[in-house]
Amino acid sequence: MYAVIETGGKQYRVEVGTELEVELLQAEPGDNITLERVLLVADGDVSAIGTPIVADAAVTAEVVRRDRGEKLISFKYRPKARSRVKKGHRQELMVLRITDVKLGSRSAADDKKKADAAAKTERQRLEEAAAKQAAEDAALAAKLAKAAAPAKAPSAKADAKPAAKTTTKTAAKPAARTTKAATAKADAPKTPRAKTQSGAADAKPAAKPKPRATKKDE
Numbered sequence: 001m002y003a004v005i006e007t008g009g010k011q012y013r014v015e016v017g018t019e020l021e022v023e024l025l026q027a028e029p030g031d032n033i034t035l036e037r038v039l040l041v042a043d044g045d046v047s048a049i050g051t052p053i054v055a056d057a058a059v060t061a062e063v064v065r066r067d068r069g070e071k072l073i074s075f076k077y078r079p080k081a082r083s084r085v086k087k088g089h090r091q092e093l094m095v096l097r098i099t100d101v102k103l104g105s106r107s108a109a110d111d112k113k114k115a116d117a118a119a120k121t122e123r124q125r126l127e128e129a130a131a132k133q134a135a136e137d138a139a140l141a142a143k144l145a146k147a148a149a150p151a152k153a154p155s156a157k158a159d160a161k162p163a164a165k166t167t168t169k170t171a172a173k174p175a176a177r178t179t180k181a182a183t184a185k186a187d188a189p190k191t192p193r194a195k196t197q198s199g200a201a202d203a204k205p206a207a208k209p210k211p212r213a214t215k216k217d218e
Contacts, residue, residue, distance in 0.1 A: 001016075001108040003042075007025070015101070016100060021069075027094070033061055035060075037053055038054045068090045072089045072090070
């Protein structure tokens with residue numbers, strides 16, 4: 001259900017829970033006020049149009065706070081008269097929250113409460129069903145885990161024994177090889193080292209041959 005109201009020379013379309021800014025009214029924040037100038041009320045396919053207002057219709061609202069609009073600049077200029085006037089204005093506003101729309105014995109707030117209660121009960125029913133299903137799933141998972149635990153235990157022990165054997169054998173082989181190589185190296189006889197090229201270089205150099213006398217020298 002929604003309504004079209006008039007206040008401050010303007011028209012607004014409102015529903016339950018709508019917040020709107022209207023021209024300043026004689027009320028304080030926290031007060032509840034009734035807007036009686038209702039031009040139209042509609043509920044689904046049924047509507048009531050006022051001439052100019054709808055009889056037995058009213059909209060109640062709660063005053064949330066007082067506010068001010070944006071600044072508007074007014075500038076007046078007169079040519080050849082050296083007259084310039086600049087003014088700023090901020091409109092005083094009031095923020096309202098619509099709490100109910102009434103038409104005769106019908107109340108939009110009551111309808112909304114009933115719908116919320118029905119939705120809440122439906123949500124609770126779904127939550128209870130989900131919790132029950134989760135408990136059943138947890139019980140089934142625990143049962144399967146308990147049944148599968150004894151079958152896995154022997155296989156784990158069997159896998160552990162061969163692993164220990166392989167590690168001991170692989171660790172022993174390299175040690176035996178190193179000991180054999182060390183004994184063979186110790187038993188080998190020592191042989192004299194051959195002279196290197198550096199030793200030959202330290203020896204005395206050979207005597208140079210004497211030059212022969214030629215006929216030219218005689």
